[in-house]
Amino acid sequence: MFPLQKAAARCDGAFAIAVLQRNIAGSFKWRAYPMPKGPAGRGAFLGADAVCQSASSKSTDAAWKWLRFLVSKECGLIVYRDRGSPGGRPDVWDDPSLASDVNHQVFREWIKLVKPLPMPANARVVEMFETVNAGLRELYLGKQAPRQAISDLHLQLQRVLDQ
Numbered sequence: 001m002f003p004l005q006k007a008a009a010r011c012d013g014a015f016a017i018a019v020l021q022r023n024i025a026g027s028f029k030w031r032a033y034p035m036p037k038g039p040a041g042r043g044a045f046l047g048a049d050a051v052c053q054s055a056s057s058k059s060t061d062a063a064w065k066w067l068r069f070l071v072s073k074e075c076g077l078i079v080y081r082d083r084g085s086p087g088g089r090p091d092v093w094d095d096p097s098l099a100s101d102v103n104h105q106v107f108r109e110w111i112k113l114v115k116p117l118p119m120p121a122n123a124r125v126v127e128m129f130e131t132v133n134a135g136l137r138e139l140y141l142g143k144q145a146p147r148q149a150i151s152d153l154h155l156q157l158q159r160v161l162d163q
């Protein structure tokens with residue numbers, strides 16, 4: 001809707017910059033901005049994709065060379081130009097060839113302020129998210145009143161975290 005000028009704003013991530021630039025193609029002026037501040041400040045999410053080599057790989061040398069390329073600065077710049085996401089390498093985020101992109105600069109400055117996502121000390125991340133999803137489903141489907149759903153979810157999450 002945003003590239004068609006049927007929406008005034010769009011909430012998205014750095015990964016959407018290249019696609020938006022291609023879709024808008026100069027038909028109107030636009031710019032990335034940080035999310036508005038809420039009572040607790042600004043929220044953010046920084047995700048990263050992992051790459052790995054299978055232990056059962058029959059071509060370990062070739063797989064290792066491919067992985068080294070995937071995590072290289074060269075590949076980071078290719079992915080940025082194609083998708084708009086610089087990945088996790090600071091040298092890609094800071095590359096001079098990206099300095100003229102004002103939308104990239106917004107995310108570049110913002111990434112310096114992002115705090116790590118709190119994770120459970122017992123490493124039960126998947127179980128924690130499954131518990132949250134199940135608890136919120138009860139709330140969203142109206143199977144529980146908000147106060148009770150949140151109270152039950154809190155107890156269920158604490159059980160996961162205490163294991």
